[in-house]
Amino acid sequence: MKKYLVIVTLLLAITVGGFVFYKSFQTKELSSGNSKPIPFSLVIFEKNEGWGPCPPGGGPCSQSTKLYGSGRLVFEGNENGEKNLSKNLVDQVIGQIKQSGIMDNSCEAPIVLDYSAIYKVNLDGQEKTIRFPGCENEIKKIESLFLEN
Incomplete structure (x- = not known):
């Protein structure tokens, strides 16, 4: 017993x-300077884009890109894949988001008919949704940090 x-x-x-x-x-x-810690599972930056017309064979005409707090970068759609970014690079992305002021900008812009993109940015407990071409220059600077690496 x-x-x-x-x-x-x-x-x-x-x-x-x-x-x-x-x-x-x-x-x-992950800690990002003086701000709140970023959970590994949080999507910091997300881009969902679509374009037309779609190919006749039914091929993909959309792309989703997600950057997680862990540094995991996931591509789904026209291009599929995954890679892991360094903590340093994730911190640079967070720094660029803060420096751009994008979380406080209105980012309103006229609608574009042949291309659509919706961005979601999560930082310090705040989520911001932006429709292309709103805040286009700020978004390009943020994306350039991790889409070219």
């Missing part, structure tokens, strides 16, 4: 320890 209790206690301790380790890994955060 004692042997059974020891085994059950050991299994319970391993299970609880594994769960705690898993949860701490999921909530691991």
Whole structure:
């Protein structure tokens, strides 16, 4: 009976320890200067774009790009792939977002008919949605940091 209790206690301790380790890994955060920590799983910058007309064979005519707090960069659509950016580069992107003032700008612009892009920027608990071509110069500076690397 004692042997059974020891085994059950050991299994319970391993299970609880594994769960705690898993949860701490999921909530691991990046620090970005004086701002709030950025969770690894948070999408810092997202771009969903589409263009037309779509190819007759039904090929993709859209692209999604997401940059996570962990540095994970994911492409889906016309181009598919994934790469991991350094913490330093993620910090540069965050710095450029702050420096641009994009989170406080209105970024309103007239509609473009042959191309569509919606950007979402998440920083310090605030989410900003921008429709192309709003804040185009600021967006280009932010994207140039990680889309050319």
